[in-house]
Amino acid sequence: MTRDLRPRIRGIFILSLVVMSVFAARLVQVQGFQSAEYAARASKELLNSAVLPATRGEITDVNGVVLARSVDAINVTADQTLVTDPAAAAKVIAPILGIPDASLQATLTGTRRFVYVAKAVTPQVWLEIQQAISNLNSTRSLENRISGFFPEKTFRREYPSGPLAASILGFVNASGHGGGGLEYALDKTLAGTDGSYIYDSGGGAAIPSSSDVLVPAKQGQTIRLTIDRDIEWIAQSEIDAQVKASGALSGTAIVMDPNTGAILALASSPSYDPNNVGTTPIAMLGIPAVDQVYEPGSTGKVMTLSAALEEKAITPTTIFRVPYKIKRGGRTFHDDMGHPLWHLTTAGILARSSNVGAIQIGEKMSNATLRDYLTRFGIGSVTGVGLPGESPGLFPALDQWSQSTAETVAFGQGYALTSLQATSVFATVANDGVRIPPTLIAGISDSDGHYTAVPPKPGVRVISAATAKTMRLMMEGVVSSGGTAPEAEIPGYRVAGKTGTANRVDSSCSCYRGYTASFIGFAPADKPALVMSVTIQDPKGIHFGGLLGAPIFKKVISFALKSLSIPPTGRAPSPIPLDAYQLKQSLAAKPTPAVTP
Amino acid sequence: MALPAPVTRAQPQPRPQPSRRPTARPSLKLLPQLVSIPTRKSKPVAFAAILSSMLVLGSVVLLLINTMLAQDAFVLRNLQEQVTSLTAQEQAVTSLTDIESSPGTLASKATALGMVPGGTPVFLDLSTGKVVGVPEKSAKSALAIR
Numbered sequence: 001m002t003r004d005l006r007p008r009i010r011g012i013f014i015l016s017l018v019v020m021s022v023f024a025a026r027l028v029q030v031q032g033f034q035s036a037e038y039a040a041r042a043s044k045e046l047l048n049s050a051v052l053p054a055t056r057g058e059i060t061d062v063n064g065v066v067l068a069r070s071v072d073a074i075n076v077t078a079d080q081t082l083v084t085d086p087a088a089a090a091k092v093i094a095p096i097l098g099i100p101d102a103s104l105q106a107t108l109t110g111t112r113r114f115v116y117v118a119k120a121v122t123p124q125v126w127l128e129i130q131q132a133i134s135n136l137n138s139t140r141s142l143e144n145r146i147s148g149f150f151p152e153k154t155f156r157r158e159y160p161s162g163p164l165a166a167s168i169l170g171f172v173n174a175s176g177h178g179g180g181g182l183e184y185a186l187d188k189t190l191a192g193t194d195g196s197y198i199y200d201s202g203g204g205a206a207i208p209s210s211s212d213v214l215v216p217a218k219q220g221q222t223i224r225l226t227i228d229r230d231i232e233w234i235a236q237s238e239i240d241a242q243v244k245a246s247g248a249l250s251g252t253a254i255v256m257d258p259n260t261g262a263i264l265a266l267a268s269s270p271s272y273d274p275n276n277v278g279t280t281p282i283a284m285l286g287i288p289a290v291d292q293v294y295e296p297g298s299t300g301k302v303m304t305l306s307a308a309l310e311e312k313a314i315t316p317t318t319i320f321r322v323p324y325k326i327k328r329g330g331r332t333f334h335d336d337m338g339h340p341l342w343h344l345t346t347a348g349i350l351a352r353s354s355n356v357g358a359i360q361i362g363e364k365m366s367n368a369t370l371r372d373y374l375t376r377f378g379i380g381s382v383t384g385v386g387l388p389g390e391s392p393g394l395f396p397a398l399d400q401w402s403q404s405t406a407e408t409v410a411f412g413q414g415y416a417l418t419s420l421q422a423t424s425v426f427a428t429v430a431n432d433g434v435r436i437p438p439t440l441i442a443g444i445s446d447s448d449g450h451y452t453a454v455p456p457k458p459g460v461r462v463i464s465a466a467t468a469k470t471m472r473l474m475m476e477g478v479v480s481s482g483g484t485a486p487e488a489e490i491p492g493y494r495v496a497g498k499t500g501t502a503n504r505v506d507s508s509c510s511c512y513r514g515y516t517a518s519f520i521g522f523a524p525a526d527k528p529a530l531v532m533s534v535t536i537q538d539p540k541g542i543h544f545g546g547l548l549g550a551p552i553f554k555k556v557i558s559f560a561l562k563s564l565s566i567p568p569t570g571r572a573p574s575p576i577p578l579d580a581y582q583l584k585q586s587l588a589a590k591p592t593p594a595v596t597p
Numbered sequence: 598m599a600l601p602a603p604v605t606r607a608q609p610q611p612r613p614q615p616s617r618r619p620t621a622r623p624s625l626k627l628l629p630q631l632v633s634i635p636t637r638k639s640k641p642v643a644f645a646a647i648l649s650s651m652l653v654l655g656s657v658v659l660l661l662i663n664t665m666l667a668q669d670a671f672v673l674r675n676l677q678e679q680v681t682s683l684t685a686q687e688q689a690v691t692s693l694t695d696i697e698s699s700p701g702t703l704a705s706k707a708t709a710l711g712m713v714p715g716g717t718p719v720f721l722d723l724s725t726g727k728v729v730g731v732p733e734k735s736a737k738s739a740l741a742i743r
Contacts, residue, residue: 066695071688072681123685160695233700491717491731558717567720567729 046200052213054192056155057220059169059182061229062264062442066160068169068183068274070220073156074126076117080110082148089146092132093117096125117149120156157183163271165232167287168225168387168440171277179277180285182223182440185388189444192220219447226262226442231255234559236267238552239534243269246517246548247540252289252419253552255532255560258427258522261436261457263385264530264560266420290383290390293416294516294537297502298353298484298545300412303425304362305350306471307373310463313364316470316576317345317583326356329403333359333411336501348578351477353484353499355411362410370409371398376462377425378435379417385438393417412502419518423533426498426520429475430528433468434459472496476525476573479550488521488550490558492568496528497521497553499545504538514538519549523557524569530560 030038059068076097083089090105097104097118107115118125129149137145157172170181177191178184195217235253243251255265268288272280286292308314322342325334335354342354349357362370375381380395394416396405408414420438428435436459443453463471475496479488484499499519506513520533534549542548560566577583696702719730 071692072685122689123681124689127682127685158692160692161699162701164699164701230700233704237701237704491733492719492729493717555714559714562715562718565720567718567722570729 047198048201049196049198049214052195052197052215052217053153053155054194054217055219056157056172056176056192057190057447058222059190060222060224061227061232062225062262063228064224065229067165067225067227067229068157068159070155071158072123073120073154074123075119075152075154076121076126076129077150077152078108078115078117079148079150080108080112080115082146083108084144084146084148088136089133089149092136093129096128096132097121120154122156126151157274159274161229161233162275163273164229164236165225165227165266166271166274167268167289168227168266169274170388171274171285181287181387182225185386186223186441189223190220192447193218221447222445224442224445224451225440226257226264227266227440228264228560228563230563231556231560232265232267235265235532235556236269236271238555239267239269240271242534242536242548242552246536246542248536249514249538250288250292251534251536253532253534253556254289254419254423255530255556256423256427256438258430258436258528258531261424261427261438261459262442263438263440265556266440287387287389288537289419290385290387291418292537293391293393293418294504294535295413295416295502296422296518297412297500297516298355298358299422299425299498299500299518299520300415301350301353301358301410302429302471302475302498303374303377303379304358304370304410304412305346305474306377306429306463306467307370308361308364309346309470310373310467311365311369314346314361316347316474319580319583320344320346320349320357320360322349322354322357322360324356326359328359328407331404331407333407343580345577345579345583347474347477347576348582350474350498351480351483351578353478353501358411359407362406367401367406368398370406371395371401373462374409374415376435376460377428378421379415379425383418383420383424383438385420385440387440390420391418393421412500416505419533419535422518422520422535423531426522426533427531428462429468429471430522430531431459431468432465433461433463435462472522472525472528473574473576475521477575477578479521480575482578483546484544485519485521485546485550487546488519488553490523490554490561493523493561494525494569494571494573495521495523495557496525497550499549501543501545506538515543517543517545517548519545519553521550521553521557523561524566525573526571527569529564529566530557532557532560 056070086108170183173179178187239253503512522528522531
């Protein structure tokens with residue numbers, strides 16, 4: 001009856017051992033040798049990864065008013081095979097997108113699984129599209145319902161002030177990176193870093209609670225400019241109006257705080273709307289204030305006179321015999337308009353803007369000294385304001401000077417600068433002879449809102465404070481009834497400045513054709529708080545800087561003085577005699593002259 | 598594996614030893630051990646019941662937790678959708694405010710109301726009561742300065 005079960009047990013034992021060994025071997029194969037392959041296959045089937053886009057930082061003005069920001073936007077995509085009735089769908093969606101019915105219908109018809117219907121629309125528009133489709137579907141039978149529209153998350157760069165400060169802000173290209181202006185120059189700071197996350201999916205949909213952020217997105221930093229939006233606006237509208245009225249090619253207006261180098265306004269005309277950069281001609285996308293150079297003309301005389309005063313070669317009341325014409329280096333130079341022999345003081349030469357007088361003052365210094373002073377004023381080197389494509393200007397080396405270069409340089413021709421460099425020259429005189437590099441960036445805020453101010457740039461002394469003060473007094477004469485720019489006068493304030501009416505180099509013929517009209521000035525003259533330059537290229541008709549530039553200066557600076565609450569200093573000016581007759585009279589009235597160099 | 602135990606328990610009865618010695622001594626008294634077996638038999642049933650009830654309870658709790666997590670995920674998703682929609686609304690309103698408050702719009706609206714740009718800057722010094730600056734009539738103003 002008893003059967004020995006042991007062989008059977010052993011058999012089963014051996015059999016299970018064999019089976020287990022096969023299992024173990026397979027396990028080792030799967031887990032050990034092919035684990036990477038299987039893990040990859042599993043993650044491919046289940047695990048998805050996606051990019052967490054970083055929001056681009058804002059650009060604000062000095063008071064935090066937003067000039068450029070990124071907002072959520074939707075790219076509307078479609079699967080043509082799912083859009084069962086393109087005609088009906090196009091009919092309800094086209095009015096929402098504001099595109100022609102027929103072109104949308106063409107986009108929706110076909111067998112492509114992925115097409116863009118509209119790019120970067122507002123989320124509101126996407127909601128309206130969804131609503132319109134569901135309204136349409138409620139009237140249709142189940143099998144005729146329309147689907148196949150999908151949203152794709154993206155960002156849209158918005159410039160709430162439109163063309164305001166467009167040239168310095170620049171624009172963002174289709175890939176979401178800066179394509180011009182500060183958007184390009186500061187792209188690394190603004191862009192931030194995209195993050196990534198993974199999620200499990202089944203049947204095409206994400207499984208709830210399965211997502212896991214791998215790398216959080218690092219938001220872009222916010223840049224605060226030194227620009228004041230309101231001053232920028234008035235500068236922009238005034239320069240636009242003047243460029244249009246004078247039939248000029250272009251124009252720039254720059255307002256700067258000479259004490260800090262902060263640029264409060266930098267307007268270029270014609271301007272463009274960075275919200276519609278796609279339709280703007282490429283030629284308009286530059287920054288004329290830093291990438292276009294011109295010969296300054298009479299505004300350059302300020303540097304010649306500053307140098308001669310600093311070198312003690314002249315005093316403000318040195319008398320010069322100024323004829324209409326003068327012959328130097330085989331060339332004849334003459335003043336703007338014919339006149340009899342004048343007996344002008346240094347101040348008078350500046351006020352009347354005499355080329356012949358400026359040549360005589362320049363001759364009191366060596367060429368090397370003159371060039372050295374201009375170099376220290378910043379001619380021939382970039383200001384370092386941080387805008388892309390900045391030109392250093394054109395300033396020939398001393399060994400390339402011809403026989404008449406010194407004469408032309410003395411009255412502001414024969415070299416070229418940008419309007420920002422020209423503004424910086426006057427800011428130097430306004431800031432007691434210390435040149436502070438112009439700056440556009442006030443500070444940077446990180447994504448937590450922590451603000452870091454940009455440290456002030458160190459200044460370079462170009463001329464002494466006394467020379468600068470004398471220059472300012474003489475430049476007040478320009479903005480007087482005896483000067484070339486009485487239109488710049490602001491009642492109650494002391495205003496100083498200099499006009500410039502220069503021959504303009506036309507690049508199409510490489511010859512002098514047309515003019516550059518400019519006015520650069522500051523207020524209050526005895527305690528400068530604001531410097532402004534107005535430059536108008538190739539005006540038709542009237543081309544005098546005093547007539548084209550000075551009125552804009554008056555309007556913009558009046559506004560800026562009000563908006564920044566800068567009251568008049570209340571001190572009476574002590575005018576410097578402009579000619580020998582006035583000098584005689586003032587000496588008779590006061591035994592000692594009001595100003596000594 | 599469980600086979601040997603019933604086999605050994607079955608063995609004691611058919612053993613030939615009692616037949617050799619008829620005048621047998623009192624039996625070997627293994628009974629107490631045998632008696633203890635039924636009580637042991639009842640224990641695995643209770644144990645299995647406890648185990649299975651724990652299993653069921655665990656599964657139920659796990660299911661509940663999972664359901665709650667899934668529920669939370671749905672709530673989270675709804676809230677996220679709400680955030681997205683509210684953000685979009687906020688951005689739309691901000692854009693509109695920016696456009697309305699931009700200097701260009703304000704200037705044109707002010708002009709439409711008949712306002713004109715101010716003239717030269719004039720300040721009132723509160724400590725002395727003096728007017729600083731030169732008041733002037735705006736070029737386009739219809740009003741006179743008194």
